[in-house]
Amino acid sequence: MWETDVPLATLTRYRIGGLAPRFARLETMADLLDAVRSMDGLEYRVLGWGANVLVSDRGVSEPVLTLTGEFDSVLLSEHAMEAGAGAGLPALVGDARRGSRTGWEFLEAVPGSVGGGLRMNAGSVDVGVWDRVLWAEAATPAGELIRMSPADARPTYRCVDVPGDWVFTAASFEAPAGEAEEVHSAHVERRRQKIESQVYELPTCGSIWKNPGPPHGSAWEVVDRAGMRGAIHGGAQITERHANFIANLGDATAADVLWLMSETRRRVADTEGIWLQPEICLWGFDAEELDSVGAAA
Ligand SMILES: Cc1cc2nc3c(=O)[nH]c(=O)nc-3n(C[C@H](O)[C@H](O)[C@H](O)COP(=O)(O)OP(=O)(O)OC[C@H]3O[C@@H](n4cnc5c(N)ncnc54)[C@H](O)[C@@H]3O)c2cc1C
Structure with missing residues (x-):
């Protein structure tokens, strides 16, 4: 088995x-x-x-x-x-x-x-x-x-x-x-x-963040306003088509995705005064990594 x-x-x-x-x-x-x-x-x-x-x-x-x-x-x-x-x-x-x-x-x-x-x-x-x-x-x-x-x-x-x-x-x-x-x-x-x-032609995990709701709107809107649409780190990119998707461009590591998530969250806190919460499930990360993206340990 x-x-x-x-x-x-x-x-x-x-x-x-x-x-x-x-x-x-x-x-x-x-x-x-x-x-x-x-x-x-x-x-x-x-x-x-x-x-x-x-x-x-x-x-x-x-x-x-x-x-x-x-x-x-x-x-x-x-x-x-x-x-x-x-x-x-x-x-x-x-x-x-x-x-x-x-x-x-x-x-x-x-x-x-x-x-x-x-x-x-x-x-x-x-x-x-x-x-x-x-x-x-x-x-x-x-x-x-x-x-x-x-x-x-x-x-x-x-x-x-x-x-x-x-x-x-x-x-x-x-x-x-x-x-x-x-x-x-x-x-x-x-x-x-x-x-x-949405993005189907590249590997993604669906929507990264939960929608923060009124008055901020959808997660993609706050990510966009924070200037992160299209941002690339290593092999991962916040997609141009949908700012709540992070794609694996081919050789992305989990660390690349986590960096984009953590940077987005920090910038959204600056622009909107809110901390985004992840919608995706994160497996195998340590407490500090989880904390950097707002996930429960
Ligand atoms: C392109 C794209 C578009 C998407 N669009 C949407 C959308 O419109 N709406 C939406 O809600 N989601 C969307 N998603 C996310 C995803 O499709 C859903 O979350 C889906 O339910 C995940 O199912 P899965 O089997 O892949 O679960 P996994 O990713 O394998 O697991 C997700 C969670 O479910 C748990 N789990 C899996 N199977 C079981 C089980 N048998 N019993 C108990 N727990 C279990 C896992 O432990 C994990 O916690 C999208 C994803 C992509 C890539």
């Missing part, structure tokens, strides 16, 4: 980061429950598609788990979609579009797994996946399976109130039938907007 010294750069969308000393690709529920029980109080991390994770150049010290095999299924029924946590959000959205199910265009062009989507409450500014959840299931470190409702998980913007060491395994989502033409054009339009305004 366990592989050693696995390069996380190959498993994250950013293509950045060092090694995981122990890495398990878990294909069955029995494998997952065995793996979490075997941790015996030791901390571990769960990797989905790595579309929202920046891994340190030094890698991580904790074992890393990822879900595949039986966790990859998506099943469309009359009014719902049931998906394993290893399935892709694009598969969910594609099934909704092809099956003419209404209310799923908000997730068009959002990369990631269902498990990562549940943990991050992925979505648009107004709608998150938890707005569609009927139930979700997670494995606890003790190897118990807990089924929860949105009321239990208390989702907020890009966040859920579910212990960080619980591993989402599956969820059922509402998927009511809609009018085929309307569903199709809503998806096409949303995808067009995303591809036009």
